[in-house]
Amino acid sequence: MSNITFAAALWQYIRPYRWRVLFILLGLTVEFSYEAGLRYSLKFLVDDVILKNRLDIFLLLFALFAVGGLVYTLFAVICDYFWAKYGSRIFSDLCHDLFRHLQLLPMEYNERQSTGDLMSRFSLDAATIDNALVIVLPAAFLSIGELLLSSAMLLQLSPLLFSGVLAGMVVCLTSPRLFAKKTNSSNYELSRYNGQLGMFLQEHLSAFKMIHAYGLENHVTGQYRQKLKQFVTVASRANFFSYISQRMPNLAFLLLNIVVLFAAGLLVMQGRMSVGSLVSYQIIFVSMSAAINHMTWIIPNLLSAKASMQRLQEVLEVPLPPEEQHYDNESVHFTGDIEYRHVGFSYNNGQSVLNDLSFRIEPKSFTVFVGPSGSGKTTLINLLLRFYEPTTGLILINEMESSRINPRLLRSFIGVVAQEVNLFNLSIAENIRMGNLDADQEAIEKAAKQAEIHEFIISLPEQYETLCGESGGLLSGGQRQRIALARALVREPLMLLLDEATSALDPLTEQDILKTILKLRSQCTIVAITHKLNLAVEADMTFVMDKGSIVEQGTHNELLNNNGLYVRFWNHTEELEETVVTNTI
Known part of the structure; x- marks a missing residue:
């Protein structure tokens, strides 16, 4: 996935909230502008106020700082509020699009995919992209804004020093690109392997009884251990390239900081730079170092999000079945x-x-x-x-x-009753209603009576509100089968399909259910x-x-x-x- 494709995919989820995002960016602009202005004012504060003992201007200046701090705090709180809503909606939109697309894809596609891998795209990949949109991109905007504004201030304070700073910044910001391709591929491989681990866990945790019945506890634990060893290899490679992408700019900027401080000290001793300018220059430069440090954290996170977006796009780009020419429903x-x-x-x-x-x-x-x-x-x-x-x-x-x-x-x-009954961790009534979402309680009970499960249901303490458990695990096989039959009958089908039901x-249970079916x-x-x-x-x-x-x-x-x-x-x-x-x- 190219950077342009990645940016276009991200914009698809930002666009519906663009005005809120614009307001948030305005708030972030206020934030980094206030902080940069505070640092730049140190030149004036030291040279023209403190060293000249001008108390009136000193008090006025700090009053302005206090007012600015209140405005800064107000914008920060409002932005945090919008971030909270924006972030949850972005994650919701991502998962909704992925889930909806899966529902619309042909049955053949879904049968080829592993459940664990698909679940990891929801739980891990979507969360990584959400993190990029909600945390990483705003941090990138703050860091870039601070770098640009601080650069302008450093240029004004000392054009000579800034020429060296600019050259060093180019080296710092471009050094992660040396490992960008390997970082991206290793992060994609890590996301893919997380999907495989999810598939293994999903299969084996759902087969708990079979594993214990056949004494396979040590065997499957050994298998999981081997997969974890492979995970260590894959994760170590991905983490190493992520860490080295973060480390190199920091090291380069540390050396640059020493060189700049040495040169600025010489200029002060030669009388070509004031003490206030040195203090302001150094603090602004340190803030730039922090912004660079943020960028070294931001870039690997964006690369991880890019790998995760590629995995989501692998599903979202699977073409839907072509539009068909259908008979009118009335005909x-x-x-x-x-x-x-x-x-x-x-x-x-x-x-x-x-x-x-x-x-x-x-x-x-x-x-x-x-x-x-x-x-x-x-x-x-x-x-x-x-x-x-x-x-x-x-x-x-x-x-x-x-x-x-x-x-x-x-x-x-058509009503369908299959051998493998899919019941949800909902009440019995809600599971039956899945056959006809418009069914009222009377229709649900009628279907349950036809399936000859009504008497059992009303004998339960919660009756129709009794939870079925995950995959209907709180019910017996015969009870699950009768609830599945009731779910098929509540839609009042003109055809009933029984697939190894x-x-x-x-x-004995089979014979009882067959008698029920024959009555229909x-x-x-x-x-x-x-x-x-x-x-x-x-x-x-x-x-x-x-x-x-x-x-x-x-x-x-x-x-x-x-x-x-x-x-x-x-x-x-x-x-x-x-x-x-x-x-x-």
Whole structure:
């Protein structure tokens, strides 16, 4: 990322608050002008007031200093107030833009990214940029303003000395550029590695039970230790170049300060410079040294922010899906009539998942897709929901191409219950309401009753206000599944999609939920994806999939007569049930 691109990206977030920023810069101008004027006045104070014993002017001068100090303090407090509001809003805008862009990106992009890395872009990179906008840039403005104003004063005090000071300042300010490229690349690498560490922590902290169950505590601790060792290497390199970028200007300015003080002392002894001018010159020069010191801190921080902005831009510059021509919402009537015509699908790597599928799902029917893992069953659901688009063929919704139906409108007709239930650390009521944000309490309770979870909820002390915990961790698997079913039903869907919705449950809980689902078959079209066959027994139509193709279709009894893959599944299921019964006895 070039400096111009970085500046343009920063301006994007400063621009909405430009008038407030302008007022803040005015306040900062008052601040460094007052301080520089105070230092410059020392020449007059020493030569024309103190050495000449002029008490009246001495008192007047300090009265002016006091009034100026009050104005200075007032501006400082007002600026701090605006900084506080400006900083929090900048951080909010950064995170909002990143989060919103992620929500609008295709499903395929999100599935390729690691959660830990994305979280580090929110928590670390956005915070680094916010720090640059709120702290580093104002400090840079103060330092540059002080350098310019102090330079003008030094030039007026002694043009001869200033020529040497100017040459030294050029060396001090340009020395960090010697390491700018390495500093930027090492900071980017450090940000990237922080993302990898975040991913490792996110995965392993969420797998706490599995790690303890398999006795992997020492193993994963060792893995983390190795990653931390690599982190030390990456961080040491980044920190070294940051430190050396700060150190070199300080060393150069220290040597320059000694040379300037030596030369100024000679000029005083030769009578070519007054004592007051020497005092004022030295104090102004020391303040310039402090400004230079700030710049050596500012530059590495800006380079870190530049690396962080590059990581954010990597996400923000991912193109959104192109605008599509959709049917008018009023013309779309969804009844649950679905047709796949010669549908094929392949991922970007060329891996074929579905091959020339053609079938029809009737309205208010109960359809089941069965098959071994990896046969393409879940991909069917993803295509129907328009998380992906078919590589070949068409999907028709009531004889209308699904690609021309607004995805949000299409999904509003559909309720989804997946194997992995995503519950938020909110109340049960709020988790159910996620299915329909306009649902009132009556609608929420109606959906809970349909999912047969209402009685359990009202038995809790907080009832519908009971928190579910992180990822629903305060509830059992069956309870989470029923709340997910209630969330799907609260939107009053015309189609209910079940993607391995009961595969992780115990047999008794699974059977209870299946009974609940079967009660809904008269209300909407039900499509179930499963590798178990207990749903297929009740289905109006079952499609058997293998290696991305439909190899059989029919009712349960029809498929048993075909003596194909479905029969092998069925026989295997019965063998497992017999084994369970035998072991129980």
